[in-house]
Amino acid sequence: MKAVRLVNVGKSFGEKEVLRNVGFEIEEGEIFGLLGPSGAGKTTLIRILTGQLAGFGEAFVFGESCDRLKENNYREIGMVMDNSGIYERLDCYDNLKLFVNIYKIDKKIIEEVLGMVGLSAEKKTPAGKLSKGMKQRLILARAILHRPKLLFLDEPTSGLDPATTKSIHELLLRLRSEGTTIFLTTHNMEEATKLCDNVALLHEGKIIEYGRPGQLCRKYNQENKISILIKNEQLIMLANLPENAARIEELFKQGEVVSIHSSEPDLEQVFLTLTGRGLEE
Numbered sequence: 001m002k003a004v005r006l007v008n009v010g011k012s013f014g015e016k017e018v019l020r021n022v023g024f025e026i027e028e029g030e031i032f033g034l035l036g037p038s039g040a041g042k043t044t045l046i047r048i049l050t051g052q053l054a055g056f057g058e059a060f061v062f063g064e065s066c067d068r069l070k071e072n073n074y075r076e077i078g079m080v081m082d083n084s085g086i087y088e089r090l091d092c093y094d095n096l097k098l099f100v101n102i103y104k105i106d107k108k109i110i111e112e113v114l115g116m117v118g119l120s121a122e123k124k125t126p127a128g129k130l131s132k133g134m135k136q137r138l139i140l141a142r143a144i145l146h147r148p149k150l151l152f153l154d155e156p157t158s159g160l161d162p163a164t165t166k167s168i169h170e171l172l173l174r175l176r177s178e179g180t181t182i183f184l185t186t187h188n189m190e191e192a193t194k195l196c197d198n199v200a201l202l203h204e205g206k207i208i209e210y211g212r213p214g215q216l217c218r219k220y221n222q223e224n225k226i227s228i229l230i231k232n233e234q235l236i237m238l239a240n241l242p243e244n245a246a247r248i249e250e251l252f253k254q255g256e257v258v259s260i261h262s263s264e265p266d267l268e269q270v271f272l273t274l275t276g277r278g279l280e281e
């Protein structure tokens with residue numbers, strides 16, 4: 001069974017069409033990235049998938065229609081959205097205890113999950129006194145407490161420092177290795193390339209590309225070039241064509257080559273090629 005299946009999903013707010021003909025599937029156990037600039041409709045799509053908003057078309061999680069999700073379906077889903085649901089005055093432990101009680105699970109899991117997100121030392125710290133990165137990790141801890149099969153993460157590392165971002169990435173890869181399906185939105189193309197098995201590019205409410213990050217980069221690699229760093233720190237860019245082979249061979253023979261690699265576009269450039277706009281605009 002697919003973790004997520006969308007067929008012709010659309011959504012309008014009044015006159016404004018925010019999503020149109022959105023269709024794709026997510027396999028169980030993959031990390032999927034929905035990429036698009038601000039206002040593209042990413043959060044709206046997550047809200048439809050989590051039953052918080054009704055749209056047109058068909059949307060399913062684990063075969064269940066998203067407008068009919070019940071308690072047992074919600075037990076399989078975890079979410080990290082803007083509205084964090086964290087109580088500032090309660091410490092980290094008690095914040096999680098609230099949810100352990102709601103889910104009726106063993107409270108032994110709290111210590112384990114605090115460890116997973118690197119907050120064991122902050123167990124007794126009120127959430128209001130945590131740094132932004134720590135708070136984000138607490139929100140993530142809350143979302144994975146009941147070990148959901150499907151995790152929705154709306155910009156999980158936005159505005160966080162590189163160390164916290166790295167620890168969140170490691171946690172997401174660990175969750176995937178344990179079989180969790182992850183649906184994330186991001187503006188960060190490096191994050192998407194590093195983590196995602198598949199990505200969809202959303203532009204003005206429509207999916208304009210879908211595929212593996214590497215595959216998409218190669219597909220739009222119109223200017224396939226090779227960059228060669230030589231000893232005097234000079235960078236030589238050559239088209240990846242047979243007629244340049246002799247030149248490259250000569251540089252190798254002269255012992256000049258420090259490094260050589262093919263230069264493919266990144267997802268940011270793919271998006272720019274398709275829309276004429278960057279993702280951060």
Ligand SMILES: Nc1ncnc2c1ncn2[C@@H]1O[C@H](COP(=O)(O)OP(=O)(O)OP(=O)(O)O)[C@@H](O)[C@H]1O
Nearest residue numbers: 013014016018036037038039040041042043044045
């Ligand atoms: N409840 C609402 N009522 C009216 N318009 C809305 C509502 N929610 C979202 N929109 C509009 O729908 C569009 C898509 O918003 P959405 O939040 O889904 O974008 P996004 O891709 O998640 O953006 P960001 O990256 O900034 O979070 C925006 O133009 C937004 O103004």
